Amino acid sequence: MPKTITKTSLSRREREKLRQRKEILAAALRLFSEKGYHNVSMQEIAETAEFAIGTLYKFFQNKEDLYKALVMEQCDRFEAAFLAAIEGPGDEIERLRNFVRVHGDMFRANLSFIRLFLAESKGASFNLKAGLDEDLRKRLYGFLEKLALVFESGMNNQRFQKIADPYALAVALDSVIDSFLLHWVASPERHPYPEDPDVILNIFFKGLIPP
Amino acid sequence: MPKTITKTSLSRREREKLRQRKEILAAALRLFSEKGYHNVSMQEIAETAEFAIGTLYKFFQNKEDLYKALVMEQCDRFEAAFLAAIEGPGDEIERLRNFVRVHGDMFRANLSFIRLFLAESKGASFNLKAGLDEDLRKRLYGFLEKLALVFESGMNNQRFQKIADPYALAVALDSVIDSFLLHWVASPERHPYPEDPDVILNIFFKGLIPP
DNA sequence: CAAAGAAATGACGCGTTGTTCAAAAAATGA
DNA sequence: TCATTTTTTGAACAACGCGTCATTTCTTTG
Numbered sequence: 001m002p003k004t005i006t007k008t009s010l011s012r013r014e015r016e017k018l019r020q021r022k023e024i025l026a027a028a029l030r031l032f033s034e035k036g037y038h039n040v041s042m043q044e045i046a047e048t049a050e051f052a053i054g055t056l057y058k059f060f061q062n063k064e065d066l067y068k069a070l071v072m073e074q075c076d077r078f079e080a081a082f083l084a085a086i087e088g089p090g091d092e093i094e095r096l097r098n099f100v101r102v103h104g105d106m107f108r109a110n111l112s113f114i115r116l117f118l119a120e121s122k123g124a125s126f127n128l129k130a131g132l133d134e135d136l137r138k139r140l141y142g143f144l145e146k147l148a149l150v151f152e153s154g155m156n157n158q159r160f161q162k163i164a165d166p167y168a169l170a171v172a173l174d175s176v177i178d179s180f181l182l183h184w185v186a187s188p189e190r191h192p193y194p195e196d197p198d199v200i201l202n203i204f205f206k207g208l209i210p211p
Numbered sequence: 212m213p214k215t216i217t218k219t220s221l222s223r224r225e226r227e228k229l230r231q232r233k234e235i236l237a238a239a240l241r242l243f244s245e246k247g248y249h250n251v252s253m254q255e256i257a258e259t260a261e262f263a264i265g266t267l268y269k270f271f272q273n274k275e276d277l278y279k280a281l282v283m284e285q286c287d288r289f290e291a292a293f294l295a296a297i298e299g300p301g302d303e304i305e306r307l308r309n310f311v312r313v314h315g316d317m318f319r320a321n322l323s324f325i326r327l328f329l330a331e332s333k334g335a336s337f338n339l340k341a342g343l344d345e346d347l348r349k350r351l352y353g354f355l356e357k358l359a360l361v362f363e364s365g366m367n368n369q370r371f372q373k374i375a376d377p378y379a380l381a382v383a384l385d386s387v388i389d390s391f392l393l394h395w396v397a398s399p400e401r402h403p404y405p406e407d408p409d410v411i412l413n414i415f416f417k418g419l420i421p422p
Numbered sequence: 423c424a425a426a427g428a429a430a431t432g433a434c435g436c437g438t439t440g441t442t443c444a445a446a447a448a449a450t451g452a
Numbered sequence: 453t454c455a456t457t458t459t460t461t462g463a464a465c466a467a468c469g470c471g472t473c474a475t476t477t478c479t480t481t482g
Contacts, residue, residue, distance in 0.1 A: 036337020038249045041439060052461040054442080063440065093420075122333055122393070126247020137397060154419075163417040164410070171394060172387045172414050179386035180379075182333065186348060199375070203383050206374040207418030208365075209304075252469055263431040268471070 021059050024049045025070050033112040036119075037067055068132055071120055074113055075136065079143060081106050086147055092154035093205075096173070099147070100197035103177050107184075108193070114185055118178060144170045169204065176200060232270050235260045236281050244323040247330075248278055248338040279343050282331055285324055286347065290354060292317050297358055303365035304416075307384070310358070311408035314388050318395075319404070325396055329389060355381045380415065387411060 027049035031040040042063055046053045060066035085098040107114050121136045147170035154160035164172075180200060183191040194200060238260035242251040253274055257264045271277035296309040318325050330336055332351055336344045358381035365371035375383075391411060394402040405411060 039337055042441080043439075046462095053440090054461055055459085057441070058459080118333065119330065119336070122329065126250055126330075151419075160419045161417065163419055164414050168391075168410070169414065169419075171390050175386040175390035176383045179333075179382050183382060199379070203375050203380065204414065205418060205420040206372065207416060207422075208362075208371045208374055208380075209416040211418075211422055253471080254469075257432090264470090265431055265472080266429085269429080274470070 017059075020051070020055075024051065024056060024059060024066075025073065028066060028070055029074070030112060032067065032070065033116045036116075071116070071132060071136070074110070074117065075121075075139065078106055078110075078117070079139065082143060083146065086150050092150050092157075092159055093201075095150055096201055097197040099150075099173075100177060100200050104181070104193045107181050111185070114181065118182060122178065140174075144174060147174065163207075173204060176203065228270075231262070231266075235262065235267060235270060235277075236284065239277060239281055240285070241323060243278065243281065244327045247327075278338070282327070282343060282347070285321070285328065286332075286350065289317055289321075289328070290350065293354060294357065297361050303361050303368075303370055304412075306361055307412055308408040310361075310384075311388060311411050315392070315404045318392050322396070325392065329393060333386075333389065351385075355385060358385065374418075384412075384415060387414065 024045065028040075028045050031044060031048060042053055042056060045066075046056055049056075056066065060069060081102050082099060085102040086095050088095060088098060090098065110117075120133060121140055144167065148166040151160060151166035151169045155162050155166065163169075177200060180191070180193055184193040198205070235256065239251070239256050242256060242259060253264055253267060256277075257267055260267075267277065271280060292313050293310060296313040297306050299306060299309060301309065321328075331338075331344060332347045336342075355378065359377040362371060362377035362380045366373050366377065374380075388411060391402070391404055395404040409416070
């Protein structure tokens with residue numbers, strides 16, 4: 001009767017549960033990414049994950065709950081990767097380059113989730129009653145403030161000129177990257193996401209109007 | 212029996228029909244903007260517009276049709292205004308300023324539609340079976356090509372430096388404006404949409420890295 | 423004014439979907 | 453092995469919403 005569970009390793013039962021949960025979320029991710037919240041039924045998720053409908057309700061209170069958990073957990077991964085890039089080593093310019101690069105990498109590796117992610121974080125998502133979008137927007141703002149710190153720090157040590165408010169620059173850079181990625185998703189051959197981060201960053205680094 | 216209709220003025224009946232159609236679309240716009248496609252029922256639209264459900268089907272084949280017509284007609288207005296700005300008089304810089312300004316004006320005047328517009332044109336919209344988003348994306352691309360011409364022309368007559376591909380610049384400017392507007396919608400007092408277009412344009416005009 | 427035609431109405435049919443729960447199956451442990 | 457507990461299952465339920473169409477209301481015309 002192994003009631004006690006070590007902090008680091010869970011009981012076999014619990015590990016099994018987590019595995020199942022992950023499988024359900026994986027199936028749901030695939031479906032939601034392809035068809036959107038309202039065009040996927042619990043029936044469908046259950047079939048794809050090879051569980052009975054009832055089983056889904058052992059893990060998630062309802063459909064909304066399942067969806068929220070899915071989006072939130074994916075966002076955790078994205079946020080962690082982006083933070084690592086902008087708070088890692090290197091000067092401000094190098095960190096911005098890393099950010100652009102990691103953004104591209106993450107999106108390439110999670111193609112199916114991109115559209116869902118952009119829809120939820122940028123465009124208005126009317127999927128859920130109690131706004132998931134609000135939670136996500138808050139997280140985005142929090143991240144943008146940290147990205148703004150990179151610009152601010154660069155301005156403080158004379159590496160950057162004060163051409164705009166740091167937060168505004170953060171907003172701008174993030175949106176430009178997302179736009180480039182969206183174009184890349186739409187037609188990868190016509191609008192490839194640049195290997196060289198400076199293709200994007202030069203828009204910010206260099207001035208359009210000659211000095 | 213006024214069967215013949217002048218090209219310019221329609222019969223009383225037809226004018227009446229158009230008025231009704233407009234009223235239905237106005238009601239639908241309000242509802243869809245607030246709650247999104249899937250959270251608005253035909254019942255609700257009918258009640259808001261003060262018609263019977265059946266009447267809606269005199270004007271639109273089905274719910275999707277109604278929604279598409281709504282979004283498309285709104286986009287017509289936006290596109291026309293934007294085109295007037297970037298193809299109007301003035302040098303390239305002035306035209307870009309106009310574009311930023313008009314963008315702000317249009318959005319301010321159509322607040323309720325912004326989120327819907329961004330969701331449909333930027334984020335993935337899974338609302339409809341046969342992609343409205345694809346149509347809109349095509350239109351967006353077409354417009355961006357015209358916006359790119361402004362940058363190209365500026366480069367050709369030495370007003371602009373060739374810091375990036377003109378189309379890339381168009382994508383970037385458009386996305387930055389939209390992002391600023393989205394932030395403004397979320398909290399108008401904290402992130403006001405700048406009266407002075409150069410607050411946004413300086414990100415492009417001036418270089419972050421000193422020459 | 424009355425008959426014929428046109429338009430508007432909204433209750434209802436029908437399919438869909440989220441959620442429940444009693445029964446079946448599997449796991450447990452003595 | 454078998455009684456007991458835990459987990460899984462999926463048919464049944466209830467709610468909902470789109471779109472239809474028989475009926476009513478309004479308009480036109482003779």
